[in-house]
Amino acid sequence: MGYSQFGAMIPELIILGIFLVVFVADVFSRDGSAKKFLTPMTTVLFGLGTIAIWLLPSCEVSVFGGMYVNDTASMAIKAILNIGVFIVLLQSAHWVESDEVAIRKGEFYELLLVTLFGMYLMISARHFLLFVIGLEAASLPLAALVAFNKKHYESNEAAIKYILTAVFSSAILLMGLSFVYAFSGSLYYSDIYANITSGKMSGLLIVAMAFMIAGIGFKLSLVPFHLWTADVYQGAPTAITSYLSVISKGATAFAFFIIFVQAFGQIYPDCWEWMLYAVIIATITVGNLFAIRQKNLKRFMAFSSISQAGYIMLGAMTSSTMGLGSMMYYIFVYIVSNLGAFAVITSIENKTGKVSMDDYDGLHKTNPWLSFAMTLAMFSLAGIPPFAGFFSKFLIFTSATSTGSMPLYILVLIALINTIISLYYYLLVVKAIWINPGEAKVEAFKSNAGERAALWICVAGIVLFGLVPYIYEYCYNAALIPGPGQ
Numbered sequence: 001m002g003y004s005q006f007g008a009m010i011p012e013l014i015i016l017g018i019f020l021v022v023f024v025a026d027v028f029s030r031d032g033s034a035k036k037f038l039t040p041m042t043t044v045l046f047g048l049g050t051i052a053i054w055l056l057p058s059c060e061v062s063v064f065g066g067m068y069v070n071d072t073a074s075m076a077i078k079a080i081l082n083i084g085v086f087i088v089l090l091q092s093a094h095w096v097e098s099d100e101v102a103i104r105k106g107e108f109y110e111l112l113l114v115t116l117f118g119m120y121l122m123i124s125a126r127h128f129l130l131f132v133i134g135l136e137a138a139s140l141p142l143a144a145l146v147a148f149n150k151k152h153y154e155s156n157e158a159a160i161k162y163i164l165t166a167v168f169s170s171a172i173l174l175m176g177l178s179f180v181y182a183f184s185g186s187l188y189y190s191d192i193y194a195n196i197t198s199g200k201m202s203g204l205l206i207v208a209m210a211f212m213i214a215g216i217g218f219k220l221s222l223v224p225f226h227l228w229t230a231d232v233y234q235g236a237p238t239a240i241t242s243y244l245s246v247i248s249k250g251a252t253a254f255a256f257f258i259i260f261v262q263a264f265g266q267i268y269p270d271c272w273e274w275m276l277y278a279v280i281i282a283t284i285t286v287g288n289l290f291a292i293r294q295k296n297l298k299r300f301m302a303f304s305s306i307s308q309a310g311y312i313m314l315g316a317m318t319s320s321t322m323g324l325g326s327m328m329y330y331i332f333v334y335i336v337s338n339l340g341a342f343a344v345i346t347s348i349e350n351k352t353g354k355v356s357m358d359d360y361d362g363l364h365k366t367n368p369w370l371s372f373a374m375t376l377a378m379f380s381l382a383g384i385p386p387f388a389g390f391f392s393k394f395l396i397f398t399s400a401t402s403t404g405s406m407p408l409y410i411l412v413l414i415a416l417i418n419t420i421i422s423l424y425y426y427l428l429v430v431k432a433i434w435i436n437p438g439e440a441k442v443e444a445f446k447s448n449a450g451e452r453a454a455l456w457i458c459v460a461g462i463v464l465f466g467l468v469p470y471i472y473e474y475c476y477n478a479a480l481i482p483g484p485g486q
Contacts, residue, residue: 005063008070010056011078012120014049019113021045026106039096042109043089043450050082066188067127074124076478077254077328084247084335085116087457091343092239093450094350100151108148111141112243119251126262128177128187131255135173135219138251139166142244146236158235165218165228173215179208189263196264209264213275216259219252221306222313223282230290233302238349241298242342245305249312250331257316257324265319276317277407281414283310288421292428295357297345300425301338304381307422308334311393314400314415317408325476326392326399332471333380333392336461340377343455344370347447354442360432362440370447371433373455380462382426383419388465393419395472 006013022042029038053075060071089112096105118137125131143166147159181187183205184195196205217225233241287307294300312334315327347370349355364371380389397412447455465471 008061008063009068009124011053011070011075012117012124014052015113015117015120018042018045018049019110019117022106022109022113026110029106036097038105038109039093043086043093046082046089047086050079050086053082054079062126064130066190067130068121068124069126070124072478073254073324073328076475077123077250077331078120080328080332080335080475081116081119081247081250083332084250084339085112085243087335087339087343087454088112088239088243088247090450090454090457091242091339091346094448095237095239095346098350101148104148108145111145114141115139115145116247119247122251122255123258125255126189126258128180128189131259132170132174132177136170138248139170139219142166142240142248145240145243146232148240149237152235154235155237156235158232161228161235162232165232169215169218169225172211172218176208176211176215179204179211183208189259192263193265210275212259213279216252216256217279220249220256220309220313221283222279222309223286223306226283226286226306229306230294230299230302233305234296234298238298238342238346238355241301242339242346245301245342246331246335246338249305249309250335253309253312253316253327253331256313257319257327260316261319261324273407276313277411280310280313280317280411283307283313284415284418285421288418288425291422292425297355297357297360297429300357300429301341301345304422304426305338307418308338308381311396311415314396314411317400317411318403320399320402321479322399322402322476325472325479326395328475328479329472330392330396332475333388333461333465336458336465337377337380337387337389340373340455340458340462341381343451343458344374344377347451347455348442350451351445351447352442357429357432359441360429361436361438363433363442364440366440366442366444370455373459374433375430376459376462378426378429382423384423386466388462391466391472 025038062069096108115138118134121134122131125134143159143163146162147155149155184192221229284307287303291300291303312330315323380387383389383393400408400412
């Protein structure tokens with residue numbers, strides 16, 4: 001096992017290289033005039049890195065004794081997440097240049113890159129030790145990012161809640177892993193799968209799975225492990241909230257799928273199928289019902305993201321190529337739809353400090369472009385045709401019912417009913433913007449270049465991803481990978 005094996009970790013090396021360049025530039029920039037180039041430099045470097053990862057040839061590489069696997073699906077989800085991070089960098093460019101944050105913008109970019117590096121390890125891990133290392137590398141810097149507005153009480157409170165939740169969820173997950181190791185004598189996904197398929201089964205494994213689902217459920221904000229989400233989303237800086245809502249969820253959902261297919265594929269239908277049905281139904285329903293009550297848009301988007309996590313997990317129910325392809329496509333569409341909404345929220349908050357839904361009354365009178373973009377984002381999140389969100393929901397429902405299982409048909413029916421509920425609360429935002437009477441509460445203003453660029457990318461994705469079949473074909477072809485349980 002030589003150092004040459006690190007050369008196979010090309011996406012991770014790209015992120016590490018960008019991190020080192022940003023770190024050196026930040027440390028040796030002694031005056032403010034040099035630091036002003038840090039934001040455009042990081043954004044350009046990351047954009048080039050994203051293009052490089054997207055264009056890398058598809059091949060399966062396994063190193064470090066099979067602990068790390070970089071296959072077609074892993075490369076695809078990394079490229080998809082990179083696009084989301086690039087959008088976050090664009091829409092946060094104005095915020096990091098503000099007086100309060102500018103002196104620490106180097107730390108912002110460094111912490112963000114470290115969390116993405118950890119998520120890459122989670123995605124490519126085929127051994128639970130590497131998975132936990134990636135999970136902690138992704139989680140701990142996020143606590144610092146949540147507390148980035150250190151002079152704001154809400155930001156500090158949110159960071160405390162996030163770090164406590166992360167610690168407890170990691171402890172629960174590690175307890176489950178200890179049981180898994182006691183059962184199989186190994187932490188390799190393939191070895192655990194081999195023990196299960198050989199007929200070896202015990203109550204210890206069932207308890208282990210319960211602990212692991214709980215631990216990962218915290219990261220995904222699945223009900224009943226979601227209670228931290230709204231407070232953390234509200235208290236964190238909006239740029240970090242948008243990052244948490246899509247990038248963290250996308251990486252964890254993919255890792256969840258790989259673990260359950262390649263490690264526990266045989267035990268899942270027998271022991272935990274109905275439990276996952278209940279978790280998904282509760283997640284979608286609770287997220288939708290609580291979103292109706294919210295007036296603060298960051299809390300509103302928090303409960304929306306809880307509900308969306310339930311829809312994403314529908315792709316894992318079939319443990320199939322179609323399920324993984326649909327999940328990846330849903331994550332891609334969710335990134336552009338959710339970040340499109342956050343781009344509008346960020347622009348208005350940066351200019352006025354307003355984040356209440358009531359402040360959006362009559363927004364179309366003063367800011368028609370932002371109103372149009374927010375409307376498209378809400379329509380896509382609600383699944384209204386012909387926008388991309390409709391096709392992502394259609395494909396995730398199709399994948400869930402592809403097995404012909406009656407319980408899955410019932411699960412999809414409940415999800416469809418919840419889609420009607422979600423349509424109601426997403427349209428509350430549209431109603432405030434276009435219909436509510438009264439004078440506009442947000443004055444006309446022009447967004448900065450980064451926010452406009454992020455918004456244009458998201459609007460283009462919302463409109464085109466549903467109409468151009470290339471994106472789904474890319475996700476589906478990337479999901480065509482052999483492996484245990486498939």
